Amino acid sequence: MTSLFEGLKMGDLTLRNRVIMAPLTRMRSKQPGNIPYDLNAQYYAQRASAGLIISEATQISQQGQGYPATPGIHSPEQVEGWKKVTQAVHAKDGKIFLQLWHVGRVSHSSHQPNGGLPVSASAIQPKNSGTFSADWKPVTLETPRALERSEISGIVADYKKAAENAKAAGFDGVEVHSANGYLLDQFLQDGSNQRTDQYGGSIENRARFLLEAMDAVVGVYGKGRVGVRLSPYGTFNDMHDSNPVTLFTYVMEQLSKRGIAYVHVIEPRSTSAGGTDEVMRDAPCTSDLFRKPFNGVFISAGGYTRENAIDVVGKGTADAVAFGRLFISNPDLPERLQKNLPLTRYDRSTFYGGEEKGYTDYPFAEAKAA
Numbered sequence: 022m023t024s025l026f027e028g029l030k031m032g033d034l035t036l037r038n039r040v041i042m043a044p045l046t047r048m049r050s051k052q053p054g055n056i057p058y059d060l061n062a063q064y065y066a067q068r069a070s071a072g073l074i075i076s077e078a079t080q081i082s083q084q085g086q087g088y089p090a091t092p093g094i095h096s097p098e099q100v101e102g103w104k105k106v107t108q109a110v111h112a113k114d115g116k117i118f119l120q121l122w123h124v125g126r127v128s129h130s131s132h133q134p135n136g137g138l139p140v141s142a143s144a145i146q147p148k149n150s151g152t153f154s155a156d157w158k159p160v161t162l163e164t165p166r167a168l169e170r171s172e173i174s175g176i177v178a179d180y181k182k183a184a185e186n187a188k189a190a191g192f193d194g195v196e197v198h199s200a201n202g203y204l205l206d207q208f209l210q211d212g213s214n215q216r217t218d219q220y221g222g223s224i225e226n227r228a229r230f231l232l233e234a235m236d237a238v239v240g241v242y243g244k245g246r247v248g249v250r251l252s253p254y255g256t257f258n259d260m261h262d263s264n265p266v267t268l269f270t271y272v273m274e275q276l277s278k279r280g281i282a283y284v285h286v287i288e289p290r291s292t293s294a295g296g297t298d299e300v301m302r303d304a305p306c307t308s309d310l311f312r313k314p315f316n317g318v319f320i321s322a323g324g325y326t327r328e329n330a331i332d333v334v335g336k337g338t339a340d341a342v343a344f345g346r347l348f349i350s351n352p353d354l355p356e357r358l359q360k361n362l363p364l365t366r367y368d369r370s371t372f373y374g375g376e377e378k379g380y381t382d383y384p385f386a387e388a389k390a391a
């Protein structure tokens with residue numbers, strides 16, 4: 022049986038274990054300019070024992086930002102800031118990918134260039150969904166503007182430029198964020214995509230934007246250093262599709278053909294992308310559904326405990342498991358899981374914004390015992 026704690030060959034990399042740090046937005050970049058700084062470097066370095074760290078979602082352009090103080094990868098200052106993070110992680114022998122993010126309609130005009138409307142596949146307002154404005158006020162999402170066909174190639178170019186910047190900043194690779202109802206997911210699923218051009222209608226057309234973005238970043242990093250995150254059946258940000266199995270099977274097959282390093286699939290049992298502690302016990306198991314159509318490394322995330330992570334890797338339903346909330350509150354999570362040490366409970370009130378508290382002050386098991 023494969024162990025969660027053994028190494029894994031993944032694309033061009035060899036990971037030291039299969040405990041992955043999931044991407045986690047913490048809204049703590051330096052202002053103004055959404056620039057990573059020393060505190061962020063310390064936080065990631067504390068977690069360098071992960072098989073792989075996937076960074077918090079990082080906007081590829083100003084248009085791609087949807088929340089305050091999330092970091093970007095489109096200015097020279099941001100690239101310099103990220104260098105501090107990658108150097109600190111590499112100094113501890115860790116590996117780190119950057120998650121490339123465009124939020125699409127999950128934004129607010131206060132984040133948009135010239136105060137314009139957020140953009141999406143179609144002008145469909147997500148129900149019961151919100152964000153925070155540039156001055157940190159809770160706001161409901163506006164009805165977005167449907168992107169012109171001619172604008173899409175510009176966003177593909179932004180993905181490419183962001184990957185070039187990530188490479189310059191020293192990241193080991195990139196993960197394209199196509200999950201949780203952000204822009205690429207808005208194109209994939211027919212609940213948010215009602216376009217009638219080459220980017221809407223058939224599954225092939227709805228997957229076109231994602232695959233163009235993937236090809237653009239593979240062109241920069243090579244296929245062995247590129248992954249993608251997907252959330253079939255996820256309902257966060259008002260997502261739904263009439264036929265998720267056919268849609269995501271097609272996507273997996275297309276990604277397989279490209280030979281990328283991994284797919285990273287979120288189990289829908291963890292609701293609101295980790296925004297609540299509720300677990301949907303009758304949700305479909307997406308690692309069971311989509312493991313087969315993808316022939317590379319399969320990372321599974323969402324609601325994992327020590328027991329079910331050991332089990333899913335042991336059975337081979339996933340090659341590795343990404344942990345989100347438990348990695349927030351346990352910087353040394355791989356060691357704690359391996360030795361079956363007690364886990365520190367996370368404090369939801371410090372997930373977003375602020376400084377050290379709830380960020381770099383969670384204890385290591387060794388220090389606790391001392």
Ligand SMILES: Cc1cc2nc3c(=O)[nH]c(=O)nc-3n(C[C@H](O)[C@H](O)[C@H](O)COP(=O)(O)O)c2cc1C
Nearest residue numbers: 043044045046077078294295323324344345346372
């Ligand atoms: C505070 C917080 C921030 C998150 N930020 C991101 C993000 O930036 N990108 C992403 O793909 N998922 C994000 N997620 C989702 C997590 O990566 C993960 O899929 C989710 O928390 C479920 O896994 P868990 O049960 O191990 O926490 C976030 C979740 C939380 C709780």
